[in-house]
Amino acid sequence: MNKHTFFIILISIILLPFWDGNAQEKITHPKNEFRGVWIATVANIDWPKINxxxxxxxxxDFIEILETYKKMNYNAVIVxxxxxxxxxxxxxxAPWSRYLTGKEGKAPTPFYDPLEWMITxxxxxxxxxxxxxxxxxxxxxxxxENLSPKHDFNRHRNWMIKYGQSGKEKFYYDPxxxxxxxxxxxxxxxxxxxYDIDAIHFDDYFYPYREVGQTFNDKSSFAxxxxxxxLEEWRRANVDTLVKRVSHTIKDCKPWVQFGISPFGVWRNKSVDPKGSDTESGQTNYDDLYADPMTWMEYKWIDYLVPQLYWSMEHPKASYSKLLKWWAENSKNTAIYIGNGTYKINNDSDKRWNNPMEIPNQIDITRTYKNVQGNAFFSAKWFLNKHQNVTKIIMENQYKYPALPYAVPNLKQIVIDxxxxxxxxxxxxxxIFSFKYPLNSKVRYIMVYRAKRTSKIDINDPSQIIDKITLTQKCEDLITVTILTPKENEHSSYAFTYVDFYGNESTPTLVN
Incomplete structure (x- = not known):
């Protein structure tokens, strides 16, 4: 076929019916689902492998992580x-991390900005x-003595509180x-x-986990x-104040950037509070870490929660199944993803983790709750040339096809272009297709869908996703997309959509 300018055989733009991101259907291969992985740098858990x-x-090594999880059809990294x-x-x-260069305060040589590079x-x-x-x-x-002069311990000693068992003490900022x-x-x-990030993410470390015989000495600031x-109310108020301030700061700066928190998996035990979960957890968010996700959801300070349910489905004291149900029933105003502990596979006193189906089954049961939109996994190294029997199951079943994360509830909007x-x-x-650069929407990706020659194009079918192309900074008026067409796809139908910075997908352009 000859090249055509401002002409194609057939283009039709259709409006999709409104899709509620809080109402995930119980389907085998969802088109929309959050699939995240934590990449831990502390103590060189995942990256860099050696400081x-x-x-x-x-x-x-970082590219190896990305390529591994791209092949597994994940769609988010939490770095x-x-x-x-x-x-x-x-x-x-703050000083440069010792986990990056071997010495705190030492810059990389040759110099580069790891964060900017990783985002790109x-x-x-x-x-x-x-x-x-x-x-x-x-x-x-x-x-x-190993701290840089730029570390806050040396700049603001009065901010620091020492806490922990002998030999395992750390310094904490006084909240x-x-x-x-x-x-x-x-x-x-x-x-x-x-930085061009998609989200700011906090984990479960607020006030430190309670340790026997230890007291977090914040008497001076409390007085x-x-x-x-x-004291307990004041500590929770301190955490709430930080969460609120961070939330407002993010949205005032870049309203499309999400704010997510992955709290410890148990809010409160039912034995302490009738609204709590049917668990016997030794520590809880509310009573020990002074973190109250219920308040954060109530006031819409966060866009998503990832409660860390690092237990097996039938754990006697903190069952994944029971806690999943509790979080699903107690969520409001925010997206809920579930944190899963891949580090426990074949590596825990709970022998249920020796079953290669434990994680696949956890994904399956998570999908049965309409207002839970996906999972995140701790941590990256456990599926990096490890546990191949588990990854094979997931790649052939649960994550067989790509998926797009939903736009979180507070960020839903119509993509104009x-x-x-x-x-x-x-x-x-x-x-080869060229597109006019979007004029009215801040667009992150262009999605490419292809149906086999005898099939009807359907952008809700994840098996038809063939590419997700990042739009770089606008430098010209046209975007060029090249798609290889093997002979079996010679007469295929295509669809193209935009995904904006908020995670919303546009109406499609169809091409036969």
């Missing part, structure tokens, strides 16, 4: 960029990039100090302003700022 690796090896009072990016607010590589492969920060953990030990809350909010604001509250084709060229081996 003295060369920049070349760091990059190769730890601040595990304590250090950073994986250049900033005056993740987006190029169709992943959302969630920047994961630990706000309150200041150090991983008390060997202060009760207004200046600490302002500083941590500023850390988040800088990341949101300077000064307690304002007549009980649809792909407008300017030119179309077809050869025996490829089809």
């Amino acid at each position: 003295t690796d060369s920049v070349t090896k760091q990059k190769a 730890q960029i601040r595990s304590s009072g250090e950073a994986f990016y250049p900033t005056e607010l 590589e993740a987006h190029a492969r169709g992943f959302e990039f969630h920047a994961w920060l630990n706000p309150y953990r200041a150090t991983m030990d008390i060997k202060t 009760g100090l207004p200046e600490v809350q302002s500083h941590l909010t500023k850390v988040v604001e800088e990341v949101v302003q300077n 000064k700022y307690g304002n007549g509250l009980k 649809s792909p407008a084709i300017s030119t179309f060229e077809n050869t025996t081996t490829k089809s």
Whole structure:
């Protein structure tokens, strides 16, 4: 077929019926589903593999993680960029991480910005990039001689509280100090302003987990700022204040950037509170970590929650199945994804984890709850050339086809632009489309769908997804998309959609 300008054989744009992201259908292969993986940098759990690796090896290892999870049809990476009072990016607010260069405060050589590079590589492969920060953990030990002069321990010693069993102590930021809350909010604001991230992500470390015989000594800040509250109420109020401030800061800066938190899996036990879950957890969010996800959801301070349900489905004290049901029934105003513990496969006293179907079954049961929209897995290294029997099951069944994350409830909107084709060229081996650059929508990706020659195009069928192409910064008025067309797809139908920065998908442009 000859090249045509401003002409194609057939283009039709159709309106999709309204789709409620909170109402996931019970289907074998959902078109929309969050599939995330945590990439932990603290103590070099996942990346870099060794803190003295060369920049070349760091990059190769990170790309290996991305390629592995792209092949498994995941669509989001949650990358730890601040595990304590250090950073994986250049900033005056913290020193370079020792887990990146072997020495705190030492920049990479040759110099590069790991965060900017990771975001670019993740987006190029169709992943959302969630920047994961630990706000309150200041150090991983008390060997202060190893800290950079730029570390907050040396700059603001009065912010620090030592806590933990002998030999395992750490320093924590005092959550009760207004200046600490302002500083941590500023850390988040800088990341949101300077980087093209999709989300800011906090995990379960708020006030530290309770340890026998240990007291978190915040008496001074409580005496000064307690304002007549009980200690427990005041601590929860401190966490709420930070979550609220961070939320407003993110949205004021870039309203499309999500704010997500992955709390410990148990809010409260039913034995303590009738609204709690049927569990016997030794610690809980509300009573021990002073974190109250129910309040965060109530006031819409967060876009998503990923409760960490790192137990087997039939665990006697904290059952995955029971906790999944509890979170599904108690969620409101926010997306809910479930955190799954792949690190426990063949590696736990609970022998249920020796069953290769444990994680696949957890995915399946998660899908039966309409207002739970996916899963995230801790952590990346456990499916990286490991547990191949489990990954094979998932790739052939649960994650056989790609999926798009839903736009979270607070970010749903109509994408005004649809792909407008300017030119179309077809050869025996490829089809080349060019599109006018969207004028009215901030677009992240263009989705490409293809139906076999005898099938009808259906963008709700994930088996028809063939590509998710990142739109780079606008440098010209046209976007060119090249699609290889093997002979069996020579007379196929195509559909193209835009996905905006909020995660919303446009109406499709159909091409026969």
